[in-house]
Amino acid sequence: MSSQSQPRRVENLHTDKGKVPVYATGIVEQPWDDYSADDHATWATLYARQRELLVGRASSEFLRAQDAMGMTPDRIPRYAQLNAVLEKATGWTLIGVEGLLPELDFFEHLANRRFPVTWWIRRPDQLDYIEEPDLFHDLFGHVPLLMNPVFADYMAAYGRGGVKAHAIGPDALQNLTRLYWYTVEFGLIREADGLRIYGSGIVSSSGESVHALESAAPNRIGFDLERVMRTRYRIDSYQKTYFVIDSFEQLMDATRPDFTPVYARLAMQEAIPAGTVLETDTVLQRGTGEGWPTDADA
Ligand code: PHE
Numbered sequence: 666m667s668s669q670s671q672p673r674r675v676e677n678l679h680t681d682k683g684k685v686p687v688y689a690t691g692i693v694e695q696p697w698d699d700y701s702a703d704d705h706a707t708w709a710t711l712y713a714r715q716r717e718l719l720v721g722r723a724s725s726e727f728l729r730a731q732d733a734m735g736m737t738p739d740r741i742p743r744y745a746q747l748n749a750v751l752e753k754a755t756g757w758t759l760i761g762v763e764g765l766l767p768e769l770d771f772f773e774h775l776a777n778r779r780f781p782v783t784w785w786i787r788r789p790d791q792l793d794y795i796e797e798p799d800l801f802h803d804l805f806g807h808v809p810l811l812m813n814p815v816f817a818d819y820m821a822a823y824g825r826g827g828v829k830a831h832a833i834g835p836d837a838l839q840n841l842t843r844l845y846w847y848t849v850e851f852g853l854i855r856e857a858d859g860l861r862i863y864g865s866g867i868v869s870s871s872g873e874s875v876h877a878l879e880s881a882a883p884n885r886i887g888f889d890l891e892r893v894m895r896t897r898y899r900i901d902s903y904q905k906t907y908f909v910i911d912s913f914e915q916l917m918d919a920t921r922p923d924f925t926p927v928y929a930r931l932a933m934q935e936a937i938p939a940g941t942v943l944e945t946d947t948v949l950q951r952g953t954g955e956g957w958p959t960d961a962d963a
C-alpha cells in the first residue's frame with residue numbers, strides 16, 4: 666500500500682481472535698506476528714493439499730499466477746510481500762479485513778483495485794469446511810488470478826458495476842451477485858486439455874475441486890450472461906450447476922456493455938432454480954442430480 670493511500674489507524678479491536686489494529690475504514694492490519702504455529706500449520710496443510718489436487722484441475726493461469734506471486738506452503742504469506750509483486754503486475758493491493766464487508770464498501774474497494782482479505786485463518790478442526798470466508802479462501806482462492814491482467818480488469822469493472830447496481834436497487838444487486846457467484850466463486854473454464862477450475866470457492870475446497878470436474882451430479886453449462894444472472898444458487902452445498910467460460914476475454918466482452926437495460930429485462934423474468942436445465946442452454950453435461958438437496962435455493 667502506498668503511504669498516500671495508507672488508512673489512518675484509529676483503535677485496537679479486541680476480538681475472540683485477539684487484539685487487532687483497526688482503521689477508520691474497517692481495514693485491519695494483518696497481525697502477522699500473532700499467528701500461532703497452529704495457524705501456520707493450517708495454512709501449510711491446506712496449501713499442500715490443494716496444490717496437489719489442483720494440478721491438472723485448476724486453470725493453468727491460476728497455477729502459474731500463484732507461483733509467480735511467491736505464495737509458499739511453509740508459512741502464512743505477509744500481505745505486504747504479496748503486494749510488492751501484485752501492485753507491479755496489475756495495480757491491485759491486498760487489504761486486511763475482519764470478514765465480510767457491507768456490499769457497497771466491498772464494491773468500492775474492488776473498483777479501486779483493493780482486494781479485501783480476511784486476516785484470520787480457520788481452526789484445525791475446520792480444514793474441510795468453513796461457513797465464512799477466511800484467509801485461506803481469500804488468499805489462496807481469490808488472490809492468484811488478480812495477477813492476470815484480464816481477470817484483474819474484470820474484478821475492478823465488477824466493483825464499478827456493483828456501485829452502479831447498488832444505486833439501481835436490490836434486484837439489480839441480486840442479478841450481479843449471481844454473476845459473481847457463478848464466475849468469481851464457482852466458475853469453470855474450458856482449456857485445450859479439458860475443463861478446469863478458476864472459481865475461488867472451488868479451488869479453496871478439496872471436496873468441490875473434485876466434485877466440480879468429476880462428479881456426474883452437477884450440470885455443466887456454457888456461460889451466458891443473462892442466463893447466469895437469472896440463476897439461483899446454493900450456499901450450503903456443492904453447486905447444482907457450473908457455468909463454463911472459454912476464456913477470461915469472453916467474460917470481459919460479455920460484461921463490458923452497460924447492464925442498465927439488462928437489469929430492466931431481467932426484472933420481468935422469473936429466476937431459474939439452481940438445478941434447472943433450459944432448452945436454450947449449451948449443455949456440456951446434464952447432471953444426474955444425485956445427492957442434491959431438495960429445499961429451496963438461495
Ligand atoms: N458492465 C457492467 C455495468 O454496466 C459492469 C460490470 C463489469 C459488471 C464487469 C460485472 C463485471 O453495470
Ligand code: CO
Pocket residue numbers: 798802803807850865866
Ligand atoms: Co470468496
